[in-house]
Amino acid sequence: MTTTPVLSRRALNRALLDRQLLLARAPWDAARAVEHLVGLQTQIPGNHYTALFSRLEDFRAEEFSRSFEARAFVRISLHRSTIHTVTARDCLALRPLFAAPAERVLRSNYAARLAGVDLDRLAERARELAAREPCTFHAFGQALQSEWPHHEAQALGMAVRLLLPMVQVPPRGLWRRGGAARHTTAQLWLGEELAPPTPGALDELVLRYVGAFGPASVKDAQTWSGLTRLREVFDRVGHRLRRFRDEGGTELFDLPDAPRPDADTPAPVRFLPDYDNVLIGHADRTRVMADEARRRVWLANRALPTFLVDGFVAGTWRLETDRRGTEATLVLAPLRRPGRSERAALEEEGARLLGFHAPGASATVRWEEESQEPRESQET
Template sequence: MSAPLSSRALGRALLARQHLLARSPLDAAAMVEHLVGLQAQAAPEPPYLGLLSRIEGFHPTQLSALLESRQAVRIALQRGTIHLVTARDCLTLRPLLQPVHDRWLRGSYAKRLPDLDLDAPDGAAPVAALARELVEAEPLTFQKLGPLLAPAFPRSEPAALAQAARCALPLVQVPPRGVWGRSGPAAHTTAEHWLGSPLDPGPGLDALVLRYLAAFGPATATDVQKWSGLTRIGPVLARLADRLVRLRDESGRTLYDLPDAPRPGAGVPAPVRLLAPFDNLLLSHADRSRVLPEEYRARVMTVNGIVLGTVLVDGAVAGTWRLDEDLLTVRPFEPLPQAALPGVEEEGARVLAFVGAVDGRVVVAAAE
């Protein structure tokens, strides 16, 4: 086995695959597929800002058009959280990730759903059948869906019934939810109804793991599990052994990777980048220290589940940023190197231009 990879070298490999060392000419759909979706529970800005940091010349209409033409959708996938994915990935990924949703429903709502036996196979099927009829007749918010389900399940809480439907069915959020410059409630219908196609009847977990490594590797089995929410990934990696290389980090942990995936080395320069709130870069490994120093983790990921927009300097998170109308404020954790300031200004100006803040300003606050 080769020499261990340092945290810095792992970070450079990740940044290369995320197109954060150099912006890409890929179109929005191709980038969304390469990243296996964009974390999107906050609507609508984070996915758009995530593509802005990765694609040269990206304009918000490129992603909005995908949503409005049903070539992309917003749906609960990895870890049970909302992701923006292409229609093709929606139909493949949702059945693969069903165990994640089943486990979450049992752990979070079983006591509030006494009408259902969630320990039985298809325990939520009665709710799913009725919910499918309702949301395919008219897209519904969970606030409307729950009370409509309640008469058939009188001992269960309406809000919990809506969550049972969310977990049992592939529910997509329909536009204008998630469309740039517009607003709308999170109204749902089924993926099959919205896209006019059935779910993939035989999706392959091997292919999902290989795609994860292409976008996020090198990685441990635990990293893959953290990203997906699935368990028992070790046997999958063993099955793929002849298609992978085995590496190790400085702690001796086994890392898996694609043989020809970029691993540019620790010395490759990394430009300043402003990462979107909830950016995939920070949410796809059990050990995030390759790009997020552990001492800063609690300052980026808040106790109420918010992941702030962050500033990458020399390949690692060095602060947070926030946009308030025409003012973009960068708050570094330590004084930034003088050489990084032009990059911070340039990236901030890029975000301001993207959101149409023609008279916007970038301010670097004192280190916190």
């Protein structure tokens, strides 16, 4: 009788850090990293810079920004109907897999506010508007009111967001630049049609997820993707996976040859942006974040930037700069008092982060007192 191996929380932590390129920075280019990670969540436009800085050996923000501007990468609503940075190739391949869930969100959350609107006609009109110029969703909604004058612009704009594969266009998302969140369709922006869905596309997505986040459960994959009924997908690809269990008995799946480092493998200090993949890629997030830390990190629909110590969330951080960019302060708010060596490691890596975000500025690392009481939180 074969016994299913049990993986401890620390073993799962080290496996996750390794897959997420956080156990050691990878000597990869940005495109390889972003595709390996199946996208980076970037509700905040500049998040991909910090995420890649912490994962790649020689990440150059200006080079990535130029590639983004040249349309090698895009920001588009995918997993869980949230904005992700993906390569152009993945945009065309992945967006069809998330079309049906996005439409379900639209019909369940906006049915009353869109009563009487022909959604197929609305999508057609939105494509025509996008072909003229990229617009904010509010501008799309206002323009669509010429045909549906008794409906709110906000609801009409949200219909555009959820019905069509809308990408946010630069300068939003560029290095040290910004702008209004203007959108056009992926087809118009990339000059190609979306890949037609194939029977094996969802199977491949699950295998890619396991490769970047495993060992993981079916529920983990569903939480990460926002898709349902993935048990049948795991059943189809089960012959290509190895099975484990966590300490609570939950069945986990992984690629047979994927790295699973020893639980005692040293884990370096790392700084993560808001909503980083590693924090939201599982239903059970205790492999990287204790429940107490989770309550202090997720505040009023916002996941704060965090830092990891020994592989686990140990505090939050923020960057303060003056208007001229001549002074920069990294403020560290630990969830517990760090030891001397931990403090030194955080200050060393923090100085590196400051050098990345504010080169040439007078840089300071400042500590705040560790939080004593958890604050009310609500996750998205």
